[in-house]
Each structure stands twice: as structure tokens, then as C-alpha cells.
Ligand SMILES: Nc1ncnc2c1ncn2[C@@H]1O[C@H](COP(=O)(O)OP(=O)(O)O)[C@@H](O)[C@H]1O
Ligand SMILES: O=C(O)C1=C[C@@H](OP(=O)(O)O)[C@@H](O)[C@H](O)C1
């Protein structure tokens with residue numbers, strides 16, 4: 001496994017985490033475009049490999065199998081790549097090995113959104129997120145709250161409540177620039 005002390009800060013992968021629907025995929029693609037990097041969305045990679053949407057993968061093979069494939073994809077990226085923008089699914093950090101690999105090899109941003117703002121997105125998420133289906137709103141809130149612990153260890157937390165996706169990407173870039181300049185300053189010409 002690569003360790004982020006071995007990779008220059010400016011070359012480390014950037015990993016976006018957070019609950020379903022907070023905007024990891026949308027913000028990740030903006031970030032990749034703005035930083036001229038490749039974007040990898042783990043759910044999209046798995047859907048391409050199985051040639052079916054996540055809901056079908058859950059139905060056909062079960063969540064456990066999905067988690068195994070998810071882990072394989074993420075661990076491979078953590079050990080073999082740099083300079084990527086990676087959006088992982090909201091349940092990826094349930095697996096301690098995945099969480100530790102991301103934290104050790106990459107810069108991990110937690111996209112935070114409060115429950116009241118998140119609730120407004122439920123309608124547009126429900127058809128494509130198997131773990132939101134067949135649940136009452138109370139059960140979804142319980143899942144939302146119980147998941148917060150797995151995101152609590154990160155390198156930077158962004159409060160996204162008041163920002164659109166493009167603004168979150170810009171904010172992440174500002175944070176990165178600050179860290180890069182502080183810890184790996186670019187040398188002047190003389
Ligand atoms: N900052 C934001 N403000 C408002 N809507 C957003 C924001 N980020 C994402 N969205 C919308 O929320 C929905 C879920 O976004 P998505 O990127 O798929 O989330 P995730 O990958 O975290 O599950 C999309 O319809 C997207 O357009
Ligand atoms: O939190 C979860 O259990 C899941 C989140 C989804 O990704 P997003 O967080 O991008 O919605 C996807 O991996 C799958 O439906 C399971």
C-alpha cells in the first residue's frame with residue numbers, strides 16, 4: 001500500500017467521502033475538470049464492469065458482493081495511482097481496510113450536509129440508491145446519523161449546505177492550494 005508520506009502532496013489522489021447524495025460524483029467531476037486530472041467514480045466503475053445499475057447489482061448479487069468489488073477497486077487505486085480525483089460510494093468507509101487505505105495514500109475530503117438540506121434531495125435519489133429504498137423517513141434519518149461516525153476521520157471537512165456543486169469544488173481547490181503552498185512551496189526562479 002502506498003503511504004502518503006511517500007507521495008508528494010501535490011500528486012496524492014483526492015478522495016471524496018460523505019453520505020449518499022451529498023454531491024461526491026457531481027463535485028468530483030467539477031474538481032477533476034478544474035484541476036486537469038482524471039476522475040474516477042467507484043460506483044460508475046462497478047456499474048461498467050457489471051454492465052448494470054447499482055440497484056440491479058444489489059438485487060442480483062447482494063450488498064456483500066458489491067462491498068467486495070468496491071473494496072477491490074478502491075484498494076487498487078490507493079496502491080497504484082496518483083493525481084486522480086476519486087469519488088467513493090457513501091458506504092465505502094464502512095470497511096475499515098478501505099478507510100485506512102484512503103487515509104494513508106490520499107487526501108480525503110468529507111462533504112458534509114445537514115439533515116434538513118439533505119432531506120430535500122431524497123426524491124431525486126431514491127430510484128438509484130438501493131440503501132434508501134423500502135425505508136421510512138425515520139429509518140433513513142437513522143441511517144444518515146449512524147453513518148456520520150465513519151466519515152469523522154478525514155483530512156478536511158467541507159460544509160456544503162450553502163454552496164452549489166461548482167462552489168464546493170472551488171472551495172476544495174482553495175484548501176488544496178493552501179496546503180500545497182504551506183507544505184510543498186513552489187520554488188521561485190531565483
Ligand atoms: N452542492 C450541491 N447543491 C445542490 N445540489 C447538489 C449539490 N451537489 C450535488 N447536487 C445534486 O444532488 C444529487 C446527488 O448528487 P451526486 O453527485 O450523485 O451525489 P453522491 O455522489 O454523493 O451520491 C444530484 O442531482 C446533484 O445534481
Ligand atoms: O451509502 C451506500 O450504502 C451506497 C452509496 C452509493 O453511492 P453514493 O454515495 O454516490 O450515492 C452506492 O455506492 C450504493 O448505492 C451504496
Ligand SMILES: [Mg+2]
Nearest residue numbers: 024025043087
Ligand atoms: Mg456518487
